[in-house]
Amino acid sequence: MKEKSVSPVVIKRLPRYYRYLGELLGRGVARISSKDLSTLMGVTASQIRQDLNCFGGFGQQGYGYNVAELHKQIANILGLDRGYKTIIVGAGNLGKALAKHSNFRKRGFNLVGIFDADENLVGKEINGVEVQSSAAMDDFIKENKPDIAILALPKSAVEAEANRLVSLGVKGIWNFSYGELHLPDGVAVENVHLSDSLMTLSYKLTEIEE
């Protein structure tokens, strides 16, 4: 179903489709036209048709989309059905908040380990997973082969920890620390720049005030 070289812009929109379709499913909606979906999402109907056509299309002219089917297909495209194993590196407030984020588990991500360099945190349980010492991380990774490491670390530690994880074979890095990581090819990275979002909000506020 998936074709190569889908534009990054389309890929960025897929999670949003997934979210909206999930909400429709929750409300018991079985079918939706691209027109109604477009109204709901605030994009044009032709945009939606075009986006979904990148993956072979799922609609039938005049019948709209089967919500459950489309939701499942997008989950497949996004890899949500692969049961990716994740670890969290850094068990501070952000690490804890992420460990407790119920949506991640719902979306098929399987939290298998939490690590921290602070020995005072070791042994504490967060959402059913025990915090382990950072010193135990290498052996754990070799044995359990997690797919994704979530970095909730201070800026000063993040580059070294990311390199350590990559050298141990972790292929997906979800980074919450400031700055962009420089990692080798063959590693997938997503940076969450919280302050970019706050600055965007600030800009919008200045527009309202004028």
Added chain:
Amino acid sequence: MKEKSVSPVVIKRLPRYYRYLGELLGRGVARISSKDLSTLMGVTASQIRQDLNCFGGFGQQGYGYNVAELHKQIANILGLDRGYKTIIVGAGNLGKALAKHSNFRKRGFNLVGIFDADENLVGKEINGVEVQSSAAMDDFIKENKPDIAILALPKSAVEAEANRLVSLGVKGIWNFSYGELHLPDGVAVENVHLSDSLMTLSYKLTEIEE
């Protein structure tokens, strides 16, 4: 300096310019050509020139950009010099992590209050700010007129709390809860969809595996 109807795509890029310029400043770089800035940021030089021209341009042909000046101007455009007052609604792990995020204060955002409905949290201090009861929030807002409310709430509470804040005159909403808020015009909203980012990472991983 600022002109109206700057494209949202350009606006989205401004925080990134701000970040990179801040890093250059930290490294003592005084001037940078659009070519060097483009290499650093991974966008084309003409893109950079075009973006910055939306705001009147800051470069002089052949001399590049004055890093400190450009950094300051972008701060101004983003409203970072307005001393926006923020409150955090929800003092759970995410609220705590956000209260401790050092970059927010560095960027001129002034945390003036933290609120939670859980009376057990009231009176606790987070990063020098005392958690107050949600019941005290209305009076606090009327008196202190915060510009931005950061919502770190469970999904079930977020819509009602957002409406409450807006009715009290808060004009900026930074929402971390799942789902999109439906708020009146004249209110600036930024939603942080953490799971969208995780799903994007998941997609990138599937591409690596193939």
